Amino acid sequence: MDNHNDSNSASVLRFGPYAFHLRQRLILEGDRQLRMGGRAMDILQVLLERAGRVVKKEQLIAMVWPTSVVEEINLRVHIAALRRALGDGENGQRYIVNVPQCGYSFIAPVLYDSVTQVVFETLQAPQHNLPARLTPVTGRDSLVGGLVRQLPLCRLLTVTGAPGIGKSTVALRVAELLLQHYRDGVWQVDLALVDTDTALLAYLLQTLDCDFSTLCRRHALLVLDNCDHVREACAGLVENLQNAAPQLSILVTSREPLQVVLETVQHIPPLAIPKRAAGETADQFMGYSAVQLLVSRARVRQHDFRLREQDLKTVREICLQLDGLPLAIELAAAQIDALALVGLQAQVDNGLQLLSLGRRTAVARHQSMAAALDWSYQRLSEQEQRVLQQLSVFKIAFTLEAALAVIMRPALSSSMLITVIEGLVRKSLLMMERSNGALRYRMLNTTRRYAREQLEGSGERLDVERRHTRYIRRMRKESSAQLAAQLVE
Structure with missing residues (x-):
C-alpha cells in the first residue's frame, strides 16, 4: 500500500520514539513536547508522508515555501535543525538522509494512526523582533551558512566590513536562520537609534522588555546592530553579558572589532566580480554574485531585463566601479530604467550623485552611498579624516612609503601616521593586501x-596633488636608474 495514501487519512505519524500529531501540529517524545518551528514541521511532514522515497530539493522548497523565493541554504539549515531535534545519528538511529545532487529521504519506518488524539498546549512560535525581509539576500549563501554553523559554538561573533557591504543584511539573515535554535528567541537591538550618552544596558532591557536577572537566564541570540558610534560602551556591555548570561549568544555588526575576550571576527568581503569580460558567456557571468545582484534588482525595474553578451563588458565595469558593494549596486540598479546600462556606466564614473536614490522606507544611512559613508566618516577623529582625504589621490594600491611621502602631516610623526593608517584599516575604510610579498593599501x-569630495573642500587638494606628482616622478627616476644599472651589469 502507498504510504502517501495512508498518511492522507492519518492524524498521527509515528516513528522511533516520536509521534507527530498532524491536526494539532505537535510532536511528542513520550509525554515530552519537542520544540520545533513551523517550517521545520512542514519539512518533516512532507518527508514522513513520503517515507522511503527521495524528495527533490526543489520539490521540498516549493511545498514548504509555496509563495516565497528562498535559498537552498534555508532548507539545509532547517534540515540540520530537524536532525538535532530528533537526535538523528545518535545511538546509530538515522531518520533523514541526504541523497547527493538530488534531495532528502526519510528512511526510518513510519506508522500511520487515524485514531489517537491528544490534548496539549499550543506550541508557541519562535520569539523574535526581526524586521520583515523585503528582498532575498543575494550572493551570501556560503558566508551565511558558515556563520549559521559557527555562531551556536561561540559566545560572541562580530561582523565587520566597509560601508555598504551589507553587515546588517548578513547578520539579520543569520539570525532568521537560527530562530529554531534558541529557546528564548532572537532579538535585534539597533544601536544606531541611540546617542552616545544612552546607557546601553538600560536600552537593551527596555527593548527586550525584561529585567537583567531574567535576561541572564535566557537561551537567546542578541543581534547588536550598528555599534560603531558606541563601540567602547558596547564592548563593556558585551563583557558584562558574557560574565552574567552564559546561555546568550551575541552577534555584533561594526566597522571594526570590539576587541574583547572570546570575540570571533568575520570580515565581509565584496561580492564577486568577473575578472574579465572576454571569453565568458552571459550564463557564466551570472555565476558572479555582484552580477546576480545587479540583474535581479534591474528586473525589479524592468521585468523583461536580461543580460546579453554585448552587455558583459559594461556590466563588469559597473560592478568594478561600485566595488562589489551590495548597497551601491542596489542604488545604481534603481536607475536602470532611466539610464540603461551604458548610461549607468557613464554616471557611475562621475561620482556618488547617482547612488543617492534609495528606498524611501530605508533607514537614512542606507538611502544613499554618501549617507552610508557619512555614518563612518563623521565618527573619525580629525586626524583620521584628514589622512583619509589625502590618501584619496591614490587611484591604485599604494605602499606605506608612498603614503608617508604624500600626506601633509604637521605635528604628526611617521609612527603616529602609521597608527592612523592602521586605524583606518580596522575601520574598514582602507583595505590591506599583499602583492608579491609587499604590503599595500587600497581604497575602494x-x-x-x-x-x-572632502579633500576638494579642505583647501589642501593642490598641495597634496603636487606631493603625489613629485613622488611619482621620483619613483620613475629611481626605477629608470635601477634599470640602467642592471643593463650595465
Missing part, C-alpha cells in the same frame, strides 16, 4: 570618491 572606489 566609492570611499575614494567620497574622500576626494
